[in-house]
Amino acid sequence: MRMKATLAQGHAFDATSDVDEVMLDSILAVTYGTSTGVTKVQLEMLSKLSDLPGASSTKENAAVFPVADRPPIYDAIAELAASTEIGMKSPLGGLHHKWALKCYPALRKAVKLKDSMITETLHTAWQKFNNPQTSDDDIKSACDLIVAREVSLAKKQGRPPEHDSPVVRDELYGFIQAGFDTSGGTVKWGLKYLTKHQDVQRKLRASLRAAHKGAAAKGELPAAIDVARMRIPYLDAVLEEILRLGITAAATARVTTQDVEVLGYHIPEGTDVFMMCSGPSMTAPPMHVDENKRSQSSRLLSAEERWTGDWDPETLAEFNPDRWLRKNDQGDIEFDSKSGPMQTFGGGLRGCFGRKLAMLGLRTIFTLIIWSFELLPIPEDLGTWAAEDLMTHQPQQTYVRLRAFDT
Structure with missing residues (x-):
């Protein structure tokens, strides 16, 4: 976003694709220990620009950025995520969606690419943990964790490990499907709320800098381990309020x-x-x-x-x-999660199994954004609150106007 903030020269720009790309690469890293490479591709394209062709001199007009060709695996996962709309709009529901995945050429190609990625990462994990020299310190992703536990359990039970379980494949991909839509939608709503409520944004930034005094004094970003461990009541409160009103899960x-x-x-x-x-x-x-x-x-x-x-x-x-x-x-x-009704993550045995990961991701992303940028007010026509409901409740517009800080 720093490159775009510089190139935009005070204009607002649509951050929808930025959020989607960062969220998918982040979730892939956690789940499979890999990346689509889409963020790198976009950064390489932006680094070659000195200005935006055809940029308007009027601040009310949004800056429009060119888009680099995305890696096929990114388009495949995005296509599969969007395909859930088929079942939601059809009277046949899941049956129509299942048929589409098998018969629509674009979706068949996407499924093939997705399956190949899962096969490759599982194969790499099995090679790693079949080696007696590996330990828990070598676990770098959810895929690694599942394979390591299966190897350990099989050894205790005196049986060969199950190398290619459909259940494991589905659970791993479910992590991607669920996190990509929900966390991305929450970040988009958060950007909108913090842009509108400048007082909350300023208070949040002050709370972050007070909590991470060392990083603030050095002009650095907070360390990842500090972001994960530090309890900042106002940050937790802001995230909870974004989740409550953003209603990503309807x-x-x-x-x-x-x-x-x-x-x-x-x-x-x-x-x-x-x-x-x-x-x-x-x-x-x-x-x-x-x-x-x-x-x-x-x-x-x-x-x-x-x-x-x-x-x-x-x-x-x-x-x-x-x-x-x-x-x-x-x-x-202190932050009190029992202050009022809230069920974004559900509850009980069937509550969201990715809640802790989602909250860690949101805590990290909003810490870095608010630490690095001021979200400036945007023109009214770029800040509407219209939404669309498919798998999740998403804003139709996610425009931001950024002023970068020297971290």
């Missing part, structure tokens, strides 16, 4: 395993139940509910026991990270 869904009654309504066994992450009690004032229609366990749990915060229902639609902060017994400000 709902969590469960299937009833038996007949059940909820607030006086009978729900038969086998019914899909969608628990929305927005609307009354979440992002709008709650609806009146007859307390007698609640379950006994719900009636026994008071609002004070359920949530520790005292939120004004009329402000639930407002972006206010301070709602997640409270003073502890020592008088220190």
